[in-house]
Amino acid sequence: MSVRDMYREVILAHAQDPLHSGKLPDATDCVHRENTSCGDAIDLCAIVKDGVLVDLRYESAGCAISTASASMMTDALIGMTKADAAAMLASFRAFLIEHSELDPKLEELDALEGVRQFPARIKCALLAWQALEEILKKT
Amino acid sequence: MRDVRRDFPILSRTVHGKPLVYLDNAATSQKPTAVIDALDRYYRETNANVHRGLHTLSEAATAAYEDARRKVARFVHAARPEEIVFVRNTTEGLNLVAHGWARKFLKAGDVVLLTEMEHHSNIVPWHILRDQIGITLRFLRVNDDGTLDLSDLDAALEGVKLVSFMHASNVLGTINPVRQIADAAHAVGAKVLVDGAQGVLQMPVDVGALGCDWYAFSGHKLCAPTGIGALWGRYELLEAMDPFLGGGDMIESVRLEGSTWAEPPARFEAGTPAISEAIGLGAAVDYLCSIGMAEIQAEDATLTAYALEKLPQVPGLRLLGSAPQRGPVFAFTLAGIHPHDLSALLDEDGIAIRAGHHCAQPLGRRFGVPASARASLAFYNVPEEIDALVTALMGAREMFANVRS
Known part of the structure; x- marks a missing residue:
């Protein structure tokens, strides 16, 4: 598989027009995460109410893989309970690292399958999810 | 300057089936026999x-x-x-x-x-x-x-x-x-x-x-x-x-x-x-x-002038820095493509460049670019390698641009 195959169209589309990006004025939680080796950064904010991720927004500076992952992640998780989101995080991580099946609720993120062939880029795909993990630990 | 490329065994290898174009000399140089x-x-x-x-x-x-x-x-x-x-x-x-x-x-x-x-x-x-x-x-x-x-x-x-x-x-x-x-x-x-x-x-x-x-x-x-x-x-x-x-x-x-x-x-x-x-x-x-540092300096100047003529021809390319006294190091951004993606795509063409903050985060902040791509040349590079870089940049641009349509 070549690098070009990793950049599936759906990834490029999300990277160029990311969903749910921007500030979240009424956020209950915000976290900042960086990949120190490459400088990619994300500020992920959430409105958590009664254990539900009512809304997620982020501001990020990063490559197509990290941006697309943040875009697809927020799109899939908004409205989920924190417990369900934690299960999604586990599923996505196992999908990338252990090559296991992705939870059907994360269908679109299957486009990141190609990243598994490029170990250096797995951290790009995981950046937003690591931010999510911090959010889930709070409150 | 005499043909020095044959002095560097690594320069004759291929990467992904393409001749290696090594443009990451500011990170480390190659070694002669x-x-x-x-x-x-x-x-x-x-x-x-x-x-x-x-x-x-x-x-x-x-x-x-x-x-x-x-x-x-x-x-x-x-x-x-x-x-x-x-x-x-x-x-x-x-x-x-x-x-x-x-x-x-x-x-x-x-x-x-x-x-x-x-x-x-x-x-x-x-x-x-x-x-x-x-x-x-x-x-x-x-x-x-x-x-x-x-x-x-x-x-x-x-x-x-x-x-x-x-x-x-x-x-x-x-x-x-x-x-x-x-x-x-x-x-x-x-x-x-x-x-x-x-x-x-x-x-x-x-x-x-x-x-x-x-x-x-x-x-x-x-x-x-x-x-x-x-x-x-x-x-x-x-x-x-x-x-x-x-x-x-x-x-x-x-x-x-x-x-x-x-x-x-x-x-x-x-x-x-x-x-x-x-x-x-x-x-x-x-x-x-044995080559002479003055000759190396002159070769760098030739390569620098060529790169400064060619790189700006890539639409959307922004060079960081335009000092009159400069060496063959070119950090740039390309509109619509993050430097990491660019570096990964260029590798596919056998071209090695650096992407990131280049261990100079305050400078990146000064220019408002958290990350940039960087092509850095040495005296053993040749103008054809700058051409290869420009062609690959155009290709990457097209690939990312086609998604919008």
Whole structure:
């Protein structure tokens, strides 16, 4: 598989027009995460109410893989309970690292399958999810 | 200049089925056969510890190690070989001055003047020292064209005890006016430390003519192995400095109550040094001298002019820095494509470039770009490789642009 195959169209589309990006004025939680080796950064904010991720927004500076992952992640998780989101995080991580099946609720993120062939880029795909993990630990 | 490409075995390999186009020379240079052979020969014929044994091999290894020091001294026009301290790399050289000189002679409130374009290795040691002894840090700003803002140098130098800055930028390509800054610094009694990591392969270096007090550089950016570099310092300054690491080889005499230190450079070379690497550095310097640093500088100028003509032809490409005095280092952004993606795509075409913050985050902030792509050339690159880069950039652009439609 070549690098070009990793950049599936759906990834490029999300990277160029990311969903749910921007500030979240009424956020209950915000976290900042960086990949120190490459400088990619994300500020992920959430409105958590009664254990539900009512809304997620982020501001990020990063490559197509990290941006697309943040875009697809927020799109899939908004409205989920924190417990369900934690299960999604586990599923996505196992999908990338252990090559296991992705939870059907994360269908679109299957486009990141190609990243598994490029170990250096797995951290790009995981950046937003690591931010999510911090959010889930709070409150 | 003669055809030097055949001197570098790695340049004939392919990457993903394409000829390697190595444009990451600011990160590390490739190694000529002369250097690879010197390492091979050393381990096959001479390997022994230095400055210790009285047997044939140890004497030969010691002679070769000290011969390398003489070669490096001549290469930078040091007054004497003892002014060359072997270190691991530029970073260690800079840290050695911070620990051995600045920690000893500076006190709370003394000002160290740095610049906004510095590599992290010339910022972080000073942050550490500031937190330990309370020195004050001040930074010269960078103009939009990538030159240093020297408009009010005299004011910037007020209260300054040490100025530390890079000879050539690893991002902007800018070659800084070392002599001008050094003279102004000396006029107020400040010492001058120069980070020569990028400068040393780009031009002949004469530390006396530059007018600095220390000059640090890495071997691996100079066609030599990794793990070896040098700190040149004026001998009387080295003599005044405290050691950085304690151990074997750096002492005069050790008793249980205390030790006395050896003279420089041994004082700063505790423990078994990087012997083969130092010999490799000597071989690299011999190799470069056989071509001529003036010829290398002229070749760099030709490549730089060609790149500055071709790169702006790529739509959406923004070069960082346009200093008139510059080396063949080109950091840029390409609209719509993150540098990491660009680097990954170019690798597919056999082209090696760097992407990221280039260990100069404050400079990236200054130009509003957290990450950039960087193509950096050396004298063994050819104009056709710049053409290959431009073609690949166009291809990447098309691939990302097609998604919108």
